[in-house]
Amino acid sequence: KKTETDTANDKNIVLETKLSTVKAKIVNTKSQIGVKVTEIESMNETKQKLEAQLSAAELGMEEAKSKLESIEADLESINETAASLEIQVSDAEKMKSEIDSQLDAKKTETDTANDKNIVLETKLSTVKAKIVNTKSQIGVKVTEIESMNETKQKLEAQLSAAELGMEEAKSKLESIEADLESINETAASLEIQVSDAEKMKSEIDSQLDAKK
Known part of the structure:
Protein backbone atom coordinates (compact mmCIF):
# COMPACT_ATOMS: atom_id res chain seq x y z
CA LYS A 1 0.00 0.00 0.00
CA LYS A 2 2.91 2.38 0.64
CA THR A 3 4.07 1.76 -2.92
CA GLU A 4 0.52 2.46 -4.21
CA THR A 5 0.39 5.62 -2.12
CA ASP A 6 3.78 6.77 -3.41
CA THR A 7 2.72 6.05 -6.99
CA ALA A 8 -0.52 7.98 -6.47
CA ASN A 9 1.43 10.86 -4.93
CA ASP A 10 3.80 10.86 -7.90
CA LYS A 11 0.87 10.94 -10.32
CA ASN A 12 -0.68 13.73 -8.28
CA ILE A 13 2.55 15.77 -8.44
CA VAL A 14 2.77 15.25 -12.22
CA LEU A 15 -0.86 16.31 -12.64
CA GLU A 16 -0.39 19.37 -10.43
CA THR A 17 2.65 20.32 -12.53
CA LYS A 18 0.66 19.89 -15.76
CA LEU A 19 -2.23 21.80 -14.19
CA SER A 20 0.06 24.71 -13.27
CA THR A 21 1.53 24.71 -16.80
CA VAL A 22 -1.92 24.72 -18.41
CA LYS A 23 -3.15 27.43 -16.02
CA ALA A 24 -0.10 29.55 -16.93
CA LYS A 25 -0.92 29.00 -20.59
CA ILE A 26 -4.53 30.13 -19.92
CA VAL A 27 -3.28 33.32 -18.21
CA ASN A 28 -1.00 33.97 -21.21
CA THR A 29 -3.83 33.19 -23.64
CA LYS A 30 -6.21 35.56 -21.81
CA SER A 31 -3.50 38.23 -21.98
CA GLN A 32 -3.23 37.65 -25.76
CA ILE A 33 -7.04 37.90 -26.03
CA GLY A 34 -6.90 41.24 -24.18
CA GLU A 69 -22.50 72.87 -62.96
CA SER A 70 -23.75 76.32 -61.83
CA ILE A 71 -20.58 78.04 -63.15
CA GLU A 72 -20.83 76.16 -66.48
CA ALA A 73 -24.48 77.26 -66.78
CA ASP A 74 -23.42 80.89 -66.10
CA LEU A 75 -20.68 80.60 -68.73
CA GLU A 76 -23.12 79.24 -71.31
CA SER A 77 -25.48 82.18 -70.64
CA ILE A 78 -22.57 84.68 -70.95
CA ASN A 79 -21.46 83.07 -74.23
CA GLU A 80 -25.00 83.39 -75.58
CA THR A 81 -25.04 87.10 -74.58
CA ALA A 82 -21.63 87.58 -76.25
CA ALA A 83 -22.88 85.94 -79.46
CA SER A 84 -25.96 88.20 -79.43
CA LEU A 85 -23.78 91.31 -78.90
CA GLU A 86 -21.47 90.30 -81.75
CA ILE A 87 -24.49 90.01 -84.05
CA GLN A 88 -25.58 93.52 -82.97
CA VAL A 89 -22.05 94.83 -83.72
CA SER A 90 -22.11 93.18 -87.14
CA ASP A 91 -25.54 94.66 -87.91
CA ALA A 92 -24.42 98.14 -86.73
CA GLU A 93 -21.26 97.94 -88.83
CA LYS A 94 -23.33 96.98 -91.90
CA MET A 95 -25.66 99.91 -91.32
CA LYS A 96 -22.68 102.27 -90.82
CA SER A 97 -21.16 100.97 -94.05
CA GLU A 98 -24.43 101.60 -95.90
CA ILE A 99 -24.63 105.14 -94.47
CA ASP A 100 -21.00 105.81 -95.44
CA SER A 101 -21.92 104.73 -98.98
CA GLN A 102 -24.93 107.04 -98.92
CA LEU A 103 -22.70 109.92 -97.73
CA ASP A 104 -20.35 109.36 -100.66
CA ALA A 105 -23.24 109.10 -103.16
CA LYS A 106 -25.55 111.79 -101.79
CA LYS A 107 -23.70 114.88 -100.65
CA THR A 108 -27.00 116.75 -100.27
CA GLU A 109 -28.09 114.44 -97.41
CA THR A 110 -24.77 114.78 -95.58
CA ASP A 111 -26.07 116.42 -92.39
CA THR A 112 -28.87 113.88 -91.82
CA ALA A 113 -26.63 110.95 -92.66
CA ASN A 114 -23.89 112.31 -90.36
CA ASP A 115 -26.37 112.61 -87.48
CA LYS A 116 -27.49 109.02 -88.00
CA ASN A 117 -23.84 107.95 -88.26
CA ILE A 118 -22.98 109.64 -84.94
CA VAL A 119 -25.92 107.85 -83.23
CA LEU A 120 -24.81 104.51 -84.69
CA GLU A 121 -21.19 105.07 -83.67
CA THR A 122 -22.35 105.83 -80.12
CA LYS A 123 -24.43 102.62 -80.07
CA LEU A 124 -21.50 100.73 -81.58
CA SER A 125 -19.14 102.00 -78.86
CA THR A 126 -21.68 101.00 -76.18
CA VAL A 127 -22.08 97.48 -77.62
CA LYS A 128 -18.28 97.08 -77.97
CA ALA A 129 -17.87 98.12 -74.32
CA LYS A 130 -20.46 95.48 -73.37
CA ILE A 131 -18.51 92.87 -75.36
CA VAL A 132 -15.28 93.78 -73.53
CA ASN A 133 -17.14 93.47 -70.19
CA THR A 134 -18.72 90.16 -71.27
CA LYS A 135 -15.32 88.74 -72.31
CA SER A 136 -13.96 89.80 -68.91
CA GLN A 137 -16.83 87.89 -67.23
CA ILE A 138 -16.05 84.85 -69.40
CA GLY A 139 -12.41 85.04 -68.24
CA VAL A 140 -13.52 85.12 -64.59
CA LYS A 141 -15.85 82.14 -65.08
CA VAL A 142 -13.11 80.16 -66.89
CA THR A 143 -10.77 80.84 -63.94
CA GLU A 144 -13.52 79.70 -61.53
CA ILE A 145 -14.03 76.50 -63.54
CA GLU A 146 -10.28 75.77 -63.50
CA SER A 147 -10.22 76.34 -59.72
CA MET A 148 -13.26 74.08 -59.22
CA ASN A 149 -11.68 71.38 -61.42
CA GLU A 150 -8.56 71.49 -59.23
CA THR A 151 -10.74 71.22 -56.10
CA LYS A 152 -12.62 68.32 -57.73
CA GLN A 153 -9.33 66.51 -58.48
CA LYS A 154 -8.12 67.01 -54.89
CA LEU A 155 -11.41 65.67 -53.52
CA GLU A 156 -11.21 62.67 -55.88
CA ALA A 157 -7.68 61.97 -54.59
CA GLN A 158 -8.90 62.25 -50.96
CA LEU A 159 -11.82 59.96 -51.76
CA SER A 160 -9.49 57.39 -53.34
CA ALA A 161 -7.10 57.55 -50.34
CA ALA A 162 -9.96 57.16 -47.85
CA GLU A 163 -11.36 54.14 -49.75
CA LEU A 164 -7.88 52.55 -49.83
CA GLY A 165 -7.48 53.18 -46.07
CA MET A 166 -10.88 51.57 -45.46
CA GLU A 167 -9.87 48.45 -47.42
CA GLU A 168 -6.60 48.15 -45.43
CA ALA A 169 -8.42 48.66 -42.12
CA LYS A 170 -11.03 46.01 -43.02
CA SER A 171 -8.31 43.56 -44.05
CA LYS A 172 -6.33 44.10 -40.81
CA LEU A 173 -9.50 43.83 -38.72
CA GLU A 174 -10.40 40.51 -40.39
CA SER A 175 -6.87 39.21 -39.70
CA ILE A 176 -7.08 40.24 -36.02
CA GLU A 177 -10.54 38.65 -35.66
CA ALA A 178 -9.17 35.42 -37.18
CA ASP A 179 -6.27 35.48 -34.65
CA LEU A 180 -8.74 36.07 -31.81
CA GLU A 181 -10.91 33.17 -32.96
CA SER A 182 -7.81 30.89 -33.01
CA ILE A 183 -6.78 32.09 -29.53
CA ASN A 184 -10.29 31.50 -28.18
CA GLU A 185 -10.21 27.95 -29.59
CA THR A 186 -6.83 27.38 -27.87
CA ALA A 187 -8.24 28.80 -24.62
CA ALA A 188 -11.25 26.47 -24.83
CA SER A 189 -8.94 23.48 -25.44
CA LEU A 190 -6.75 24.47 -22.46
CA GLU A 191 -9.80 24.84 -20.21
CA ILE A 192 -10.88 21.30 -21.18
CA GLN A 193 -7.36 20.05 -20.30
CA VAL A 194 -7.56 21.84 -16.93
CA SER A 195 -10.99 20.32 -16.26
CA ASP A 196 -9.69 16.80 -17.16
CA ALA A 197 -6.56 17.28 -15.03
CA GLU A 198 -8.62 18.51 -12.06
CA LYS A 199 -10.92 15.47 -12.37
CA MET A 200 -7.90 13.10 -12.41
CA LYS A 201 -6.38 14.93 -9.42
CA SER A 202 -9.69 14.70 -7.55
CA GLU A 203 -9.83 10.93 -8.26
CA ILE A 204 -6.24 10.40 -7.07
CA ASP A 205 -6.93 12.52 -3.94
CA SER A 206 -9.99 10.35 -3.24
CA GLN A 207 -7.87 7.17 -3.67
CA LEU A 208 -5.21 8.55 -1.33
CA ASP A 209 -7.85 9.47 1.27
CA ALA A 210 -9.39 6.01 1.00
CA LYS A 211 -6.02 4.27 1.41
CA LYS A 212 -5.16 6.36 4.45
Missing part, protein backbone atom coordinates in the same frame (compact mmCIF):
# COMPACT_ATOMS: atom_id res chain seq x y z
CA VAL A 35 -4.25 42.52 -26.60
CA LYS A 36 -6.30 41.41 -29.61
CA VAL A 37 -9.49 42.99 -28.20
CA THR A 38 -7.56 46.28 -27.74
CA GLU A 39 -6.27 45.99 -31.33
CA ILE A 40 -9.83 45.40 -32.59
CA GLU A 41 -11.11 48.45 -30.66
CA SER A 42 -8.27 50.55 -32.14
CA MET A 43 -8.99 49.25 -35.66
CA ASN A 44 -12.72 49.97 -35.20
CA GLU A 45 -11.86 53.58 -34.20
CA THR A 46 -9.62 53.86 -37.29
CA LYS A 47 -12.42 52.40 -39.41
CA GLN A 48 -14.93 54.96 -38.00
CA LYS A 49 -12.49 57.85 -38.68
CA LEU A 50 -11.95 56.62 -42.26
CA GLU A 51 -15.73 56.30 -42.76
CA ALA A 52 -16.14 59.91 -41.53
CA GLN A 53 -13.36 61.07 -43.92
CA LEU A 54 -14.99 59.13 -46.76
CA SER A 55 -18.39 60.72 -46.02
CA ALA A 56 -16.84 64.23 -45.86
CA ALA A 57 -14.94 63.69 -49.14
CA GLU A 58 -18.13 62.46 -50.90
CA LEU A 59 -20.07 65.50 -49.59
CA GLY A 60 -17.30 67.83 -50.81
CA MET A 61 -17.40 66.13 -54.22
CA GLU A 62 -21.18 66.67 -54.48
CA GLU A 63 -20.83 70.37 -53.52
CA ALA A 64 -17.95 70.83 -55.99
CA LYS A 65 -19.95 69.17 -58.80
CA SER A 66 -23.01 71.33 -58.02
CA LYS A 67 -20.93 74.56 -58.02
CA LEU A 68 -19.16 73.52 -61.23
Whole structure:
Protein backbone atom coordinates (compact mmCIF):
# COMPACT_ATOMS: atom_id res chain seq x y z
CA LYS A 1 0.00 0.00 0.00
CA LYS A 2 2.91 2.38 0.64
CA THR A 3 4.07 1.76 -2.92
CA GLU A 4 0.52 2.46 -4.21
CA THR A 5 0.39 5.62 -2.12
CA ASP A 6 3.78 6.77 -3.41
CA THR A 7 2.72 6.05 -6.99
CA ALA A 8 -0.52 7.98 -6.47
CA ASN A 9 1.43 10.86 -4.93
CA ASP A 10 3.80 10.86 -7.90
CA LYS A 11 0.87 10.94 -10.32
CA ASN A 12 -0.68 13.73 -8.28
CA ILE A 13 2.55 15.77 -8.44
CA VAL A 14 2.77 15.25 -12.22
CA LEU A 15 -0.86 16.31 -12.64
CA GLU A 16 -0.39 19.37 -10.43
CA THR A 17 2.65 20.32 -12.53
CA LYS A 18 0.66 19.89 -15.76
CA LEU A 19 -2.23 21.80 -14.19
CA SER A 20 0.06 24.71 -13.27
CA THR A 21 1.53 24.71 -16.80
CA VAL A 22 -1.92 24.72 -18.41
CA LYS A 23 -3.15 27.43 -16.02
CA ALA A 24 -0.10 29.55 -16.93
CA LYS A 25 -0.92 29.00 -20.59
CA ILE A 26 -4.53 30.13 -19.92
CA VAL A 27 -3.28 33.32 -18.21
CA ASN A 28 -1.00 33.97 -21.21
CA THR A 29 -3.83 33.19 -23.64
CA LYS A 30 -6.21 35.56 -21.81
CA SER A 31 -3.50 38.23 -21.98
CA GLN A 32 -3.23 37.65 -25.76
CA ILE A 33 -7.04 37.90 -26.03
CA GLY A 34 -6.90 41.24 -24.18
CA VAL A 35 -4.25 42.52 -26.60
CA LYS A 36 -6.30 41.41 -29.61
CA VAL A 37 -9.49 42.99 -28.20
CA THR A 38 -7.56 46.28 -27.74
CA GLU A 39 -6.27 45.99 -31.33
CA ILE A 40 -9.83 45.40 -32.59
CA GLU A 41 -11.11 48.45 -30.66
CA SER A 42 -8.27 50.55 -32.14
CA MET A 43 -8.99 49.25 -35.66
CA ASN A 44 -12.72 49.97 -35.20
CA GLU A 45 -11.86 53.58 -34.20
CA THR A 46 -9.62 53.86 -37.29
CA LYS A 47 -12.42 52.40 -39.41
CA GLN A 48 -14.93 54.96 -38.00
CA LYS A 49 -12.49 57.85 -38.68
CA LEU A 50 -11.95 56.62 -42.26
CA GLU A 51 -15.73 56.30 -42.76
CA ALA A 52 -16.14 59.91 -41.53
CA GLN A 53 -13.36 61.07 -43.92
CA LEU A 54 -14.99 59.13 -46.76
CA SER A 55 -18.39 60.72 -46.02
CA ALA A 56 -16.84 64.23 -45.86
CA ALA A 57 -14.94 63.69 -49.14
CA GLU A 58 -18.13 62.46 -50.90
CA LEU A 59 -20.07 65.50 -49.59
CA GLY A 60 -17.30 67.83 -50.81
CA MET A 61 -17.40 66.13 -54.22
CA GLU A 62 -21.18 66.67 -54.48
CA GLU A 63 -20.83 70.37 -53.52
CA ALA A 64 -17.95 70.83 -55.99
CA LYS A 65 -19.95 69.17 -58.80
CA SER A 66 -23.01 71.33 -58.02
CA LYS A 67 -20.93 74.56 -58.02
CA LEU A 68 -19.16 73.52 -61.23
CA GLU A 69 -22.50 72.87 -62.96
CA SER A 70 -23.75 76.32 -61.83
CA ILE A 71 -20.58 78.04 -63.15
CA GLU A 72 -20.83 76.16 -66.48
CA ALA A 73 -24.48 77.26 -66.78
CA ASP A 74 -23.42 80.89 -66.10
CA LEU A 75 -20.68 80.60 -68.73
CA GLU A 76 -23.12 79.24 -71.31
CA SER A 77 -25.48 82.18 -70.64
CA ILE A 78 -22.57 84.68 -70.95
CA ASN A 79 -21.46 83.07 -74.23
CA GLU A 80 -25.00 83.39 -75.58
CA THR A 81 -25.04 87.10 -74.58
CA ALA A 82 -21.63 87.58 -76.25
CA ALA A 83 -22.88 85.94 -79.46
CA SER A 84 -25.96 88.20 -79.43
CA LEU A 85 -23.78 91.31 -78.90
CA GLU A 86 -21.47 90.30 -81.75
CA ILE A 87 -24.49 90.01 -84.05
CA GLN A 88 -25.58 93.52 -82.97
CA VAL A 89 -22.05 94.83 -83.72
CA SER A 90 -22.11 93.18 -87.14
CA ASP A 91 -25.54 94.66 -87.91
CA ALA A 92 -24.42 98.14 -86.73
CA GLU A 93 -21.26 97.94 -88.83
CA LYS A 94 -23.33 96.98 -91.90
CA MET A 95 -25.66 99.91 -91.32
CA LYS A 96 -22.68 102.27 -90.82
CA SER A 97 -21.16 100.97 -94.05
CA GLU A 98 -24.43 101.60 -95.90
CA ILE A 99 -24.63 105.14 -94.47
CA ASP A 100 -21.00 105.81 -95.44
CA SER A 101 -21.92 104.73 -98.98
CA GLN A 102 -24.93 107.04 -98.92
CA LEU A 103 -22.70 109.92 -97.73
CA ASP A 104 -20.35 109.36 -100.66
CA ALA A 105 -23.24 109.10 -103.16
CA LYS A 106 -25.55 111.79 -101.79
CA LYS A 107 -23.70 114.88 -100.65
CA THR A 108 -27.00 116.75 -100.27
CA GLU A 109 -28.09 114.44 -97.41
CA THR A 110 -24.77 114.78 -95.58
CA ASP A 111 -26.07 116.42 -92.39
CA THR A 112 -28.87 113.88 -91.82
CA ALA A 113 -26.63 110.95 -92.66
CA ASN A 114 -23.89 112.31 -90.36
CA ASP A 115 -26.37 112.61 -87.48
CA LYS A 116 -27.49 109.02 -88.00
CA ASN A 117 -23.84 107.95 -88.26
CA ILE A 118 -22.98 109.64 -84.94
CA VAL A 119 -25.92 107.85 -83.23
CA LEU A 120 -24.81 104.51 -84.69
CA GLU A 121 -21.19 105.07 -83.67
CA THR A 122 -22.35 105.83 -80.12
CA LYS A 123 -24.43 102.62 -80.07
CA LEU A 124 -21.50 100.73 -81.58
CA SER A 125 -19.14 102.00 -78.86
CA THR A 126 -21.68 101.00 -76.18
CA VAL A 127 -22.08 97.48 -77.62
CA LYS A 128 -18.28 97.08 -77.97
CA ALA A 129 -17.87 98.12 -74.32
CA LYS A 130 -20.46 95.48 -73.37
CA ILE A 131 -18.51 92.87 -75.36
CA VAL A 132 -15.28 93.78 -73.53
CA ASN A 133 -17.14 93.47 -70.19
CA THR A 134 -18.72 90.16 -71.27
CA LYS A 135 -15.32 88.74 -72.31
CA SER A 136 -13.96 89.80 -68.91
CA GLN A 137 -16.83 87.89 -67.23
CA ILE A 138 -16.05 84.85 -69.40
CA GLY A 139 -12.41 85.04 -68.24
CA VAL A 140 -13.52 85.12 -64.59
CA LYS A 141 -15.85 82.14 -65.08
CA VAL A 142 -13.11 80.16 -66.89
CA THR A 143 -10.77 80.84 -63.94
CA GLU A 144 -13.52 79.70 -61.53
CA ILE A 145 -14.03 76.50 -63.54
CA GLU A 146 -10.28 75.77 -63.50
CA SER A 147 -10.22 76.34 -59.72
CA MET A 148 -13.26 74.08 -59.22
CA ASN A 149 -11.68 71.38 -61.42
CA GLU A 150 -8.56 71.49 -59.23
CA THR A 151 -10.74 71.22 -56.10
CA LYS A 152 -12.62 68.32 -57.73
CA GLN A 153 -9.33 66.51 -58.48
CA LYS A 154 -8.12 67.01 -54.89
CA LEU A 155 -11.41 65.67 -53.52
CA GLU A 156 -11.21 62.67 -55.88
CA ALA A 157 -7.68 61.97 -54.59
CA GLN A 158 -8.90 62.25 -50.96
CA LEU A 159 -11.82 59.96 -51.76
CA SER A 160 -9.49 57.39 -53.34
CA ALA A 161 -7.10 57.55 -50.34
CA ALA A 162 -9.96 57.16 -47.85
CA GLU A 163 -11.36 54.14 -49.75
CA LEU A 164 -7.88 52.55 -49.83
CA GLY A 165 -7.48 53.18 -46.07
CA MET A 166 -10.88 51.57 -45.46
CA GLU A 167 -9.87 48.45 -47.42
CA GLU A 168 -6.60 48.15 -45.43
CA ALA A 169 -8.42 48.66 -42.12
CA LYS A 170 -11.03 46.01 -43.02
CA SER A 171 -8.31 43.56 -44.05
CA LYS A 172 -6.33 44.10 -40.81
CA LEU A 173 -9.50 43.83 -38.72
CA GLU A 174 -10.40 40.51 -40.39
CA SER A 175 -6.87 39.21 -39.70
CA ILE A 176 -7.08 40.24 -36.02
CA GLU A 177 -10.54 38.65 -35.66
CA ALA A 178 -9.17 35.42 -37.18
CA ASP A 179 -6.27 35.48 -34.65
CA LEU A 180 -8.74 36.07 -31.81
CA GLU A 181 -10.91 33.17 -32.96
CA SER A 182 -7.81 30.89 -33.01
CA ILE A 183 -6.78 32.09 -29.53
CA ASN A 184 -10.29 31.50 -28.18
CA GLU A 185 -10.21 27.95 -29.59
CA THR A 186 -6.83 27.38 -27.87
CA ALA A 187 -8.24 28.80 -24.62
CA ALA A 188 -11.25 26.47 -24.83
CA SER A 189 -8.94 23.48 -25.44
CA LEU A 190 -6.75 24.47 -22.46
CA GLU A 191 -9.80 24.84 -20.21
CA ILE A 192 -10.88 21.30 -21.18
CA GLN A 193 -7.36 20.05 -20.30
CA VAL A 194 -7.56 21.84 -16.93
CA SER A 195 -10.99 20.32 -16.26
CA ASP A 196 -9.69 16.80 -17.16
CA ALA A 197 -6.56 17.28 -15.03
CA GLU A 198 -8.62 18.51 -12.06
CA LYS A 199 -10.92 15.47 -12.37
CA MET A 200 -7.90 13.10 -12.41
CA LYS A 201 -6.38 14.93 -9.42
CA SER A 202 -9.69 14.70 -7.55
CA GLU A 203 -9.83 10.93 -8.26
CA ILE A 204 -6.24 10.40 -7.07
CA ASP A 205 -6.93 12.52 -3.94
CA SER A 206 -9.99 10.35 -3.24
CA GLN A 207 -7.87 7.17 -3.67
CA LEU A 208 -5.21 8.55 -1.33
CA ASP A 209 -7.85 9.47 1.27
CA ALA A 210 -9.39 6.01 1.00
CA LYS A 211 -6.02 4.27 1.41
CA LYS A 212 -5.16 6.36 4.45
